[in-house]
Amino acid sequence: MHSENKEAKTFEIFLIGDTGNVHRHGADPVLETLSSHFKKEQDSAVIFLGDNVYPRGLPPEGNILRKDAENGLLAHKNALKDYHGKIFFISGNHDWNKGRPDGYDYVIRQEHYLEKLFSEKVMFPENGCPGPTEININPSLTLILINTQWWLQPGFRPIGKDCGCGVETEEDFFNQLTTILENNYGKKILIVGHAPVYSYAIHGGRYKLKHHLFPFTIYHKKAYVPLPLIGSLLPIYRKYFGAKEDIAHPRYRHLRRRLIDIFKSHPGIIYASGHEHNLQHIAKDESHYIVSGAGSKLKYVLRSGKNLKFGIKEKGFFKLRFEADGKLNLSAWVIDQHAKMGKMVYECLLV
Template sequence: MPAKITEEKPYEVFLIGDTGNLQRHKADPVLETLKCHFDKNQHSAVVFLGDNIYPRGLPPKNNILYKDAEDALIAHYEALKDYHGKVLFISGNHDWNKGRKNGYEYILRQEKYLEKLFGQTVMYPSQGCPGPTEININPNVTLILINTQWWLQPGFRPIGQEYGCRVSSEEEFFEHLEKIIEKNKDKRIIIAGHAPVYSYAIHGGQYKLSHHLFPFTLYHKKAYVPLPFIGSLLPMYRKYFGAREDIAHPRYRHLRKRLIDMFKTKKGLIYAAGHEHNLQHITKNDNHFIVSGAGSKLKYVLQEGKNLKFGMKAKGFFKIKFGNDGSAVLSAWVVDPVSKKGKMVYEHNLS
């Protein structure tokens, strides 16, 4: 457990991802639930874990999707404009034009638009760079933001000083990440990236029978086109070979392996991600892996697994409360029609 560091008040971090399908023109139930947890006497930060705009990020103004995408960002701002704490966004595959080759211009456009709304830079790593970006949000807690989509993105990806990036190679990225972790070894560390390291859901290769019988429901929940036997080919391919956004994909596997190897020697580290449209808490090698991608969409997740402490398909978010004594308490909150603050469905002390 990290050493005790004196600080005036505890600190809370809210982790919420995949909010890009939020209500544009009326109060969004997930963000309204989140707002009920804000306390002006409590220091805190909100981290949006990517896929901030569905379906394809922020396109050019002449694109038919522009107005709806703009409204999504405005809806985020309207929900957070009176929030007293720190607001941070990272990017996901949908923010990079759903992983298309021209995604770089989409992410730059979103970063600038968010900066205009909030009056400061809130999207990190900035400029579409891979990161890592270190943010000391509290004397007890360091947040490290990484751009996992940079690793999975086809087409142009910025790197090097000419594009405003701190690293000049993939290897240098890992070296910097290692240095930041080592520098903060006596503190609580949260590493946040859009793509999970572990998952007991679809991107992690977990499917239910209906996905084999009706494989197109992987992409649209109402696409019930029966393809018995042959329909299993799609889930099997994604489990063992992987689409670009799946853990099995070669580029994803490379990033994941390097991160796992690094994390093995860092006990008590917390890695937070979105991408999967559900809530998960996974423990492995004395570290904690949180998936909080249930901000506006829902998809299948297992409820039991070897290292899975908690899995739930429900709209909501995770909260971590860090105490001055080095403690950290993780809780999961979901939208509840009878309580504005939502319902706490899970709580766990993070050792």
């Protein structure tokens, strides 16, 4: 357990994911907007929600993609050079070599590179393990980091003490998560993982008519190759059966179902993720689900839905403000060329 206890006071957490395509050379508008929110006198943390390097994580030295990947991570470091708060990275499918069987080597390589870059451990859970990693921010706030890609990854996946992991089996993971929640009863709890539990976008099986007529636009916005009728097979398959990065995929469904069951027994949880390239706030069963994957790429999201409180296709991030009096405020910020701090497009009092 990592502990950062201190007297409870106002604490801000910035949630930004899928930043792997930020500008390698020169200022990046999203990271510039993010850094403009940092205040030296304000206790805070920045959490990068996975897919920190596109397209395939951090390759070995000598690989044609290595230098570009390093420059992407250096851009993160440069944006945080004057930051005095806590920094956390979690991994996504692209960090695991886009989910290829040798992805473990890629995520470990990135973990070690970031540790050298920041002169401290910043990537969690450590060693590519599934987690859960508990960090007590202050007496009223606990952060739990989990590695959702571990559940979806083919090839080698570390587990057990021999691999430096705190859980011995998949069931042990869920038992430990439940224990952490029970031990922190009465506190604000933020759980972060790359993959969403709920989503009103593509990985959640939400498609538009154009995806049925031009199915390749799912992968590239300009791929307007008309395939009427037969083109519907791709979105239908991904909605009901799922690629391995989709909610419908059997392994993803298993993880999601178990997390939902646990969260229902511990109402009031906030779960934050990336993966979808947009911003979403979903409220269900007395808990809140934040999708903040608009750090460098964009994909469509529905603007309304049964439990969808907010959805927008704009580059930006969410900010959680935990007030000393117990109130909790959520706001969404997008880049705005006329405003250094960007534009607040959504605000909601969660508690």
